[in-house]
Amino acid sequence: MALVQPEAAVAATESGTLFQLPSPSPLMRRLGGPLLALPTYQIGTALADAPPAFTEVGLRYSHYSEDSIDQDVVIFGALDRYDIDVTQLWIEAPVGASWSVALDVQNDYQTGASPWFVGAQQDGDPGVIMSGASIQDNRVEVGVTTRYFWADGNAGFAVTHSDEDDYEATALAFDASWNTADNARTWSTSFSSSRDTLNPSQGVIPVFITEEDLDTQSGYFGVSQILSRTAIARIGLSYTLSEGYLSDPYKLRDQRPDTHERLSLSAGYRRFLIDADASLQIDYRYYADSWGTDSHTVELAWAQNLRGSLLTPYARYYTQREADFFSVIADTEPQHYADDYRLSSYGAVTLGARWAVALGESWTLELEAERYMTDADWGVFDGKVAPALVDFWRGTVGIIWRFD
């Protein structure tokens, strides 16, 4: 393990030739190992890569609740939309001097109704036919990640399997990050591949497929740069290709292309404000895909250190352009069509706050609440107004235990 180097530690001779202090040699890593335990050698912004010093066990519960749909836009069906209970349990532990392993188990329990299709009301305005009786579904996902650390970086390999009544997915993922010699820059990359299999349940809503597959490959490349002792910036580019069945089998009029290419460019900036003992976080993401959708996301967060806790209020704005084949009431003549409100033009605002409270040295309590609101008028892109845009609340409580 290597000691943290202060920002851009450099030395030069009188003649002006610079020594950029090199990446620690194996000898220096060996000598520096014991010192990593000392606060003197911990700078915070640029820690040398090392397995976690503690075993971490966490339990988190989230409740996601969509607002009921407005009765005025419903032609038929239940008004209650989805409620989802998400329970997550994870454990991450160091293994030897250079490895860590993590196990993540998540259970989602979903109830409620969703839009089946959009038709015309008596006055000609579009109206939603909901899925009728409440759907109940349970999904279990299990993931194992093993990670190797060396002085200048780390690499992880993950296997994830997800299973529910009508859907099964298996994914493999590899990621790596490495730091430059001065520890001021970190390069990151990741690749993942997944195979999903759909077996839609025949229920109240008729479905027209029995089994379909979907293959997805994704890649990411990014870099983060320490700009000063108090500022860091990052930028990244990701590309995802999905091939296979991409339509929603639980929607009546939904026929999407069988390929979906997605590109996103993300950037972020963090600035620690010493006097306020807080950090300002600004994130931006641009997304575009082969279906004609593109979107902008901007998030502002303020992470405020309080006595023994960290409070982070945040606000996020999202706007997207509708897909080429979206229409409010789907026209089934073209090759591709959909009336899914998620493919329409709209804007969304999320307001929320996270609060992490240290309970002694070993325990951390996490609380989070957020409100998500959408409106076609809030978007910057023109488009037809979908009647079933959704608002929701999400609340999370988690407890984390770290021990030797």
Next chain:
Amino acid sequence: MGGPARLIINCISERKLDLGSVAQQVRTLLEGLESRYSRYQAGSIVSVINQRAGSNIFTEVDPETQALLDLAGRLWDASGGLFDVTSGPLRQAWDFRADGSADPTRVDSALPLVGWEQIEWRGSSLRLPTAGMEIDLGGLAKEYAADSAISLMRNLNVISALIELAGDVATIGDSEDGKPWRVGIRDPVSAGSLCTVQLSNAAIATSGNYARRIDHDGKRYGHLLNPKTGWPVEGPTSVSVLDSHCLTAGAVATVACLHSEKDARTWLEHAALPWLMVSSKDKRSGPIADRFAAPA
């Protein structure tokens, strides 16, 4: 810690900095470290361990002391036993204080009291098994103190500072003029400096056999002792090493001086840090000397 201290802090106008308070906190920190690690202070952890040598009492050490002792152990291992914080009893034979003298006949009686491998550990507690054994962390504590002072000042929002403890220097940021701190490397032969290096968020430590010497049987000996033979080493006159931290720079420089000049060069190449060595024949070598000689 047996040497002069110098602290320079630049106050940048837009920063709210109470210079007097910062300086006082640094002083308190240094005094605290000295009281913990000086073998001359009866209440220090080092003195307590040494006073209990030969008894069955184990002394539990705090994580900071444990880390410094762990580093000492790794240096002992990496140097093939040349760096040994238990070498103190050899002072019975070699007294390098002013007007000191040499009595090599006492080497044989002192050597059994020397040996890192003799220390007995029980978790984070240790014991020196033989009366007369002692440990001395002075060779690490000074550089650790410089790093600790730098860390403290960073936490106090200091963005430009230099601390020098008995010739070892650590810096934060650049100097007042916005350029890296200019630090001279002392010439071990004359009173001047060999060259000047410029440091920004970096440290330089020098170890050498030139500062304290004694004459014996017509030969001049430096104060660095080989814990295996009990006799002074015949290594480089001085070695200076640059690193981001003073403690690691100092440790590498000290071990280099315990080696022969040839082995010192190999050791320094393994450390892969910028270094400058002055040989016993006053020949300068190493990346710093090479760069210094290179045209600008």
